[in-house]
Amino acid sequence: MARRNIFFTGIIVLNILGLIYAVSENRFDISKLIDGDIDNVRAKSAECVFDKQIRELGAVWTPDLGPPIGVLYCMRCTCVPYHKKKRIVARVQCHSIKNQCPVPTCDDPVVLPGRCCKTCPGDISPDTVQDIVPQNVAEVEEKNGKHYAALLTGRSSLVLKNEFVKPIGDLNKNNVVATGRFSMHKRNLYYSFYISENAARPQSLQFIDNQGNILEEFTLSHAGGYVNSLYQNASRKVCGVWRRLAKDYRKLLKQEKMYAVLVWGTKDPAEFTLSGLITKNSALQTELLSALLEPSPGCDSNSMAGAGGTAIVSLSTTVTPSINVAIMFNGLFMPSELENVPINITLSMDDRRQVVLQEIAKVTKPAIDVNVVNVSATITQAHLRYLTRGRVLLSVSSVTKPEALRLSGNIITKASCEIFQSTLSSSNGANPDSVSGMAWLYLNNAGSLIYNIQIDKLPPKENPPMITLIDTGSKKKTELESLIPYFHGDGWANGTLDKLTPRVLEPLYAGDLAINVATTSDNSLIKGKLTAKPVDEARDAPAPVLLKREYSNLSTATVGLAWISVDNECHLHYDVSITGIGDRKMELWMEMYPFIAPGAPFINKELESFQGNSVEGSPVEVLSREELIKLETGVNFLKVKDASTKVVLLMATVTKVSIPPPCRPYTTSPDNSIPDLYDHPQVVSTGECFFEEKFYKNEEIWVSSKNACQMCFCQNGAAKCDFMTCPEVNCTDGKMITVEGECCSVCVNNSIPPRDQKCSWNGKSYLPSVKFHPFLIPTGFDLCTECYCDPSDLQIKCSRLDDNEKLCCNKNNCNNKFNINDPLSDDFISPDIPDYSVKHQGSEYSKKKENFAAKILEEGGCKNPSNPKKPFANGTEYHPYIDSLGEYKCVTCKCQNGTPNCSRQHCDAQTCKKIQDIKRRKEKFNQSDFCCSPKDCRKLRHKKKHTS
Numbered sequence: 001m002a003r004r005n006i007f008f009t010g011i012i013v014l015n016i017l018g019l020i021y022a023v024s025e026n027r028f029d030i031s032k033l034i035d036g037d038i039d040n041v042r043a044k045s046a047e048c049v050f051d052k053q054i055r056e057l058g059a060v061w062t063p064d065l066g067p068p069i070g071v072l073y074c075m076r077c078t079c080v081p082y083h084k085k086k087r088i089v090a091r092v093q094c095h096s097i098k099n100q101c102p103v104p105t106c107d108d109p110v111v112l113p114g115r116c117c118k119t120c121p122g123d124i125s126p127d128t129v130q131d132i133v134p135q136n137v138a139e140v141e142e143k144n145g146k147h148y149a150a151l152l153t154g155r156s157s158l159v160l161k162n163e164f165v166k167p168i169g170d171l172n173k174n175n176v177v178a179t180g181r182f183s184m185h186k187r188n189l190y191y192s193f194y195i196s197e198n199a200a201r202p203q204s205l206q207f208i209d210n211q212g213n214i215l216e217e218f219t220l221s222h223a224g225g226y227v228n229s230l231y232q233n234a235s236r237k238v239c240g241v242w243r244r245l246a247k248d249y250r251k252l253l254k255q256e257k258m259y260a261v262l263v264w265g266t267k268d269p270a271e272f273t274l275s276g277l278i279t280k281n282s283a284l285q286t287e288l289l290s291a292l293l294e295p296s297p298g299c300d301s302n303s304m305a306g307a308g309g310t311a312i313v314s315l316s317t318t319v320t321p322s323i324n325v326a327i328m329f330n331g332l333f334m335p336s337e338l339e340n341v342p343i344n345i346t347l348s349m350d351d352r353r354q355v356v357l358q359e360i361a362k363v364t365k366p367a368i369d370v371n372v373v374n375v376s377a378t379i380t381q382a383h384l385r386y387l388t389r390g391r392v393l394l395s396v397s398s399v400t401k402p403e404a405l406r407l408s409g410n411i412i413t414k415a416s417c418e419i420f421q422s423t424l425s426s427s428n429g430a431n432p433d434s435v436s437g438m439a440w441l442y443l444n445n446a447g448s449l450i451y452n453i454q455i456d457k458l459p460p461k462e463n464p465p466m467i468t469l470i471d472t473g474s475k476k477k478t479e480l481e482s483l484i485p486y487f488h489g490d491g492w493a494n495g496t497l498d499k500l501t502p503r504v505l506e507p508l509y510a511g512d513l514a515i516n517v518a519t520t521s522d523n524s525l526i527k528g529k530l531t532a533k534p535v536d537e538a539r540d541a542p543a544p545v546l547l548k549r550e551y552s553n554l555s556t557a558t559v560g561l562a563w564i565s566v567d568n569e570c571h572l573h574y575d576v577s578i579t580g581i582g583d584r585k586m587e588l589w590m591e592m593y594p595f596i597a598p599g600a601p602f603i604n605k606e607l608e609s610f611q612g613n614s615v616e617g618s619p620v621e622v623l624s625r626e627e628l629i630k631l632e633t634g635v636n637f638l639k640v641k642d643a644s645t646k647v648v649l650l651m652a653t654v655t656k657v658s659i660p661p662p663c664r665p666y667t668t669s670p671d672n673s674i675p676d677l678y679d680h681p682q683v684v685s686t687g688e689c690f691f692e693e694k695f696y697k698n699e700e701i702w703v704s705s706k707n708a709c710q711m712c713f714c715q716n717g718a719a720k721c722d723f724m725t726c727p728e729v730n731c732t733d734g735k736m737i738t739v740e741g742e743c744c745s746v747c748v749n750n751s752i753p754p755r756d757q758k759c760s761w762n763g764k765s766y767l768p769s770v771k772f773h774p775f776l777i778p779t780g781f782d783l784c785t786e787c788y789c790d791p792s793d794l795q796i797k798c799s800r801l802d803d804n805e806k807l808c809c810n811k812n813n814c815n816n817k818f819n820i821n822d823p824l825s826d827d828f829i830s831p832d833i834p835d836y837s838v839k840h841q842g843s844e845y846s847k848k849k850e851n852f853a854a855k856i857l858e859e860g861g862c863k864n865p866s867n868p869k870k871p872f873a874n875g876t877e878y879h880p881y882i883d884s885l886g887e888y889k890c891v892t893c894k895c896q897n898g899t900p901n902c903s904r905q906h907c908d909a910q911t912c913k914k915i916q917d918i919k920r921r922k923e924k925f926n927q928s929d930f931c932c933s934p935k936d937c938r939k940l941r942h943k944k945k946h947t948s
């Protein structure tokens with residue numbers, strides 16, 4: 001178990017109203033103890049985080065505070081719900097169980113290890129240490145009880161019973177209606193909504209109990225209607241998942257006591273809402289098509305205000321096809337109609353020329369919010385085809401007032417949000433070219449099948465391949481449809497299959513539909529069976545990525561498909577499916593590069609360890625904004641590694657992951673160009689510089705690859721460059737020659753020096769005899785110093801040009817001329833220059849300086865690497881001077897008897913908190929003010945998490 005790394009100096013137990021809270025003396029820790037470390041563990045508002053574990057409402061456990069306190073055996077903690085306005089949120093409450101201990105029966109009772117109460121030998125211990133509600137025990141799913149539906153209209157009983165939402169009345173002028181579908185998988189509730197076309201996308205979705213308490217809320221769209229999901233935008237559906245429903249909420253759902261509420265507007269109370277009770281309906285298990293019913297044109301808009309309905313349509317496509325329609329509706333009753341009211345149900349072609357089905361159903365006891373009727377009939381093959389193409393209109397009307405009281409809507413694609421996907425791989429093993437692929441499909445509102453198929457490594461001679469849909473459920477493995485037999489350069493076949501027939505729809509939902517890719521030489525080169533997947537956060541991505549085989553020892557049939565996306569709360573989600581990998585332990589990693597260039601810095605994140613052929617989730621550690629933006633602007637590699645050997649088994653390139661606007665970094669450059677991002681030390685904590693397609697480390701010096709006279713250095717992510725003018729050379733006896741890749745020409749006599757003999761200084765080599773100005777950080781070329789590569793010993797000799805005042809003034813401070821009388825004047829020269837000599841040897845001022853410095857050194861002083869004339873006196877403390885940073889406050893040195901003792905100030909949590917505060921206030925962050933970079937801080941947090 002992960003333990004929190006907090007060191008308590010003591011613990012006080014407070015007894016407030018019978019509840020005992022564990023409070024550390026350190027006030028800073030209480031919130032952490034109670035609310036959890038939100039930085040590291042992500043939980044919903046109605047969940048408790050304690051000791052880095054997420055616990056659901058109602059969970060009871062014995063708290064373990066980790067070292068040095070350990071388990072508090074006399075305490076019990078519970079995750080309890082409490083009201084925060086209309087919301088139900090969770091809180092950890094802990095109380096002592098000591099007073100529940102029975103009176104011991106002997107004189108010398110003892111506390112056994114791991115127990116709270118004193119007991120005598122033979123007593124049955126009353127307190128056992130265990131989580132009373134076991135965590136993460138997946139309940140056996142009820143086969144028939146996992147599908148639910150809701151009709152959301154202005155006539156919901158929730159609106160009538162509670163005043164927590166404004167009655168919509170005038171607000172629902174357009175008579176907006178919505179319907180929802182819900183299904184439970186493990187402890188997650190997947191939801192889908194269809195909403196009237198005249199309504200905008202709602203702002204949020206709430207789940208509410210029958211008292212009007214908000215149990216959970218989801219943001220559906222941001223200001224400006226931004227929808228970060230290709231599928232949801234294309235289908236106009238609202239899709240998502242409520243993960244980890246607490247046991248009590250699963251119970252509410254089963255008892256049909258939970259409401260779904262769609263909220264438009266952000267004000268509180270919400271501007272406009274639609275709500276509906278979530279109910280079971282057995283027809284949902286076989287639903288193939290759905291309908292949203294709205295008041296028909298020409299009806300009595302007053303009597304029908306707020307009314308609506310939905311239909312759950314099942315089909316059987318045997319020789320004699322049949323249809324079953326379950327309808328949930330309201331609003332079709334006259335005030336006088338109280339019992340056994342007949343309702344006219346008509347299915348007709350949408351041009352109303354042909355009737356498919358007509359039946360009168362009776363509603364025994366009309367309800368204001370939801371009534372359910374069911375009709376079944378046999379239909380013709382032709383009608384079946386029209387149905388799957390969205391050409392059939394369903395109308396439900398009052399028998400007494402058929403024109404005034406009528407709801408209608410076309411029967412269209414199933415309301416649930418589903419994407420069908422498959423990896424494509426060779427089944428027979430013969431796959432010399434390692435061809436692999438993937439496919440993903442969905443149905444749009446017009447009933448067309450949108451397909452995207454990617455094939456990798458298809459030999460050009462095999463293009464175009466034959467791509468077909470096959471019904472594997474039928475005995476003959478019937479080929480149903482032929483898809484685009486044409487590949488674009490990018491290896492994709494994208495298209496739409498209009499006029500979908502029931503022969504495709506039925507196997508599609510039954511999980512029998514497969515995609516087969518055949519070539520002239522192989523009639524089943526690669527194939528895969530499509531599976532329906534609910535649209536969760538990861539599937540909001542515009543497309544999945546193909547995980548290609550990296551490790552050649554794997555079978556050529558190994559391939560994967562991964563969805564990656566970032567949700568409105570800025571969390572990364574992934575969903576990976578792999579074929580042909582066998583049963584081994586694996587790890588999922590994300591490697592993030594700003595772009596691919598030599599030396600590019602990268603961030604490597606382990607997302608999850610897993611076993612089996614699929615993994616879905618979200619990293620527990622939240623990605624920073626700077627990391628998120630890399631997913632959008634950078635190049636990222638998703639890698640599946642073997643957990644023991646760390647060999648990369650599969651890999652995919654992930655780019656352009658769209659990041660919702662609120663999740664972008666606070667500071668981005670105005671034009672958003674990528675390299676520009678790297679000029680902001682606060683954005684790139686790594687400090688590398690990008691220059692001429694290459695990355696350089698902080699403080700590195702280099703010569704431009706395009707201009708030999710340009711030299712640069714990297715300072716906190718910014719490349720600082722300077723151009724050199726070569727010193728004048730008096731070449732009366734020789735000949736000037738220019739060597740390629742060298743900035744300054746060299747004067748050679750009769751003998752040309754061999755090329756491989758060069759002087760070398762500061763990472764650059766110089767031709768013998770060449771004269772140059774040294775390049776210094778941070779000022780650039782020092783035109784007041786002239787250096788020379790001595791051909792006799794290949795040493796660089798430099799001299800100060802005091803006489804060339806005009807030139808020196810350009811670079812040094814002219815207004816601040818050297819004060820000849822001041823022995824400490826900042827007559828700066830890089831100490832790195834060997835054999836430094838001042839031209840006016842013997843002049844009074846230089847002697848004075850030398851004497852002064854020599855005296856300090858004699859008395860136990862330390863050399864000053866940045867200014868030889870200003871040594872540090874014995875016993876003084878100082879910060880070293882680093883060219884690129886100036887005085888470097890993170891290192892403190894003390895001069896002791898001629899030896900500097902330096903120590904670096906380590907990055908600590910306090911400094912990190914300061915940095916975080918600055919960032920939170922969106923103030924400019926100057927890294928040299930602190931001894932930590934944001935990266936150090938993240939490392940610190942990470943380390944804390946893992947070493948504890």
Ligand SMILES: *[C@@H]1O[C@H](CO)[C@@H](O)[C@H](O)[C@H]1NC(C)=O
Nearest residue numbers: 227228229230232233234235
């Ligand atoms: C969303 O859908 C609309 C209409 O279908 C389309 O015009 C728009 O480009 C889509 N936006 C995105 C981000 O896909």
Ligand SMILES: *[C@@H]1O[C@H](CO)[C@@H](O)[C@H](O)[C@H]1NC(C)=O
Nearest residue numbers: 344345346360395397399402
């Ligand atoms: C039911 O409605 C259809 C068309 O809406 C109409 O033709 C038919 O007469 C109605 N049947 C009854 C019994 O009202």
Ligand SMILES: *[C@@H]1O[C@H](CO)[C@@H](O)[C@H](O)[C@H]1NC(C)=O
Nearest residue numbers: 452488490492493494542543
């Ligand atoms: C096909 O669709 C994929 C995924 O949406 C996309 O990346 C690709 O560019 C498309 N190719 C063509 C030719 O439309």
Ligand SMILES: *[C@@H]1O[C@H](CO)[C@@H](O)[C@H](O)[C@H]1NC(C)=O
Nearest residue numbers: 728729730731732733734747
């Ligand atoms: C070049 O050097 C020669 C002798 O070494 C000297 O006579 C001459 O004046 C110098 N020329 C210049 C321009 O400095």
Ligand SMILES: *[C@@H]1O[C@H](CO)[C@@H](O)[C@H](O)[C@H]1NC(C)=O
Nearest residue numbers: 858859860861874875896897
């Ligand atoms: C340097 O200072 C220390 C402590 O002040 C002193 O003991 C030592 O003698 C000094 N060294 C010299 C060489 O003066």
